[in-house]
Amino acid sequence: MRILLAEDDQRIAESLAAAFTAQHYIVDIATDGEKGWDFVRTFAYDLFLLDVMLPKLDGVSLCQRVRSHGYTMPILLLTARDDTTDIVAGLDAGADDYVIKPYKLQELSARMRALLRRGHTTLSPAMEWEGLQLEPNICQATYEGRPLHLTPKEYRLLELLLRRNGCVLSRCDILENLWSFDDPPDEDAVKALVKRLRQKLKAAGAPDDFVATAYGMGYYLKQYSHEQQPRHDENLTHPPLVANSRKRTG
Incomplete structure (x- = not known):
């Protein structure tokens, strides 16, 4: 699973990235909204963790831009604002869920898994x-x-x-x-x-x-029960583990 974390607080970003990496996620970090937009256009993400208070381009505006360009990966807002108006604005901009700071890592991870389940990109059978x-x-x-x-x-x-x-x-x-x-x-x-x-x-x-x-x-x-030559799946250019949940542009 590849996730994008847009967070301008370096200490928080590095701490979250280390925790998510230990949970077997690949994590890219954007320290401002414009850099986050560049990442969205460059890579396919399974989940976008988006801080509301970002320099250059705030989280709500970035969320609106992402959705207006057809990207459909789940977006989880991270916000220090618990005012209903701000929360509604974020959800109306296209976010799927939000977590209010300060949050517990266990709760944040659970909300991430819930969004990934909704997108059918995780929780596979053995x-x-x-x-x-x-x-x-x-x-x-x-x-x-x-x-x-x-x-x-x-x-x-x-x-x-x-x-x-x-x-x-x-x-x-x-x-x-x-x-x-x-x-x-x-x-x-x-x-x-x-x-x-x-x-x-x-x-x-x-x-x-x-x-x-x-x-x-x-x-x-290698398959030992039926010895065979390696197969090359020409219909797959990349493995299905990374869900291309967004529409590519340009």
């Missing part, structure tokens, strides 16, 4: 592949019943591979879905990530090539 089982609802993975202790990026990579259902996942797909704008990877980041995931799968009893390489193409989960 996925299985050759002894591997992944529970997206609680972000846990096991192999033959043994838990895999994965970092957020390792978990997201495994989920991407599972959602491809044996089709090849390109390095471009991995880069786009696992790294935020403020967290650019170095040249060998994908290779190192795949290596770490393989090591943890092997430690749990999986074959060395459980995550197999399709040379010149990318990576895929």
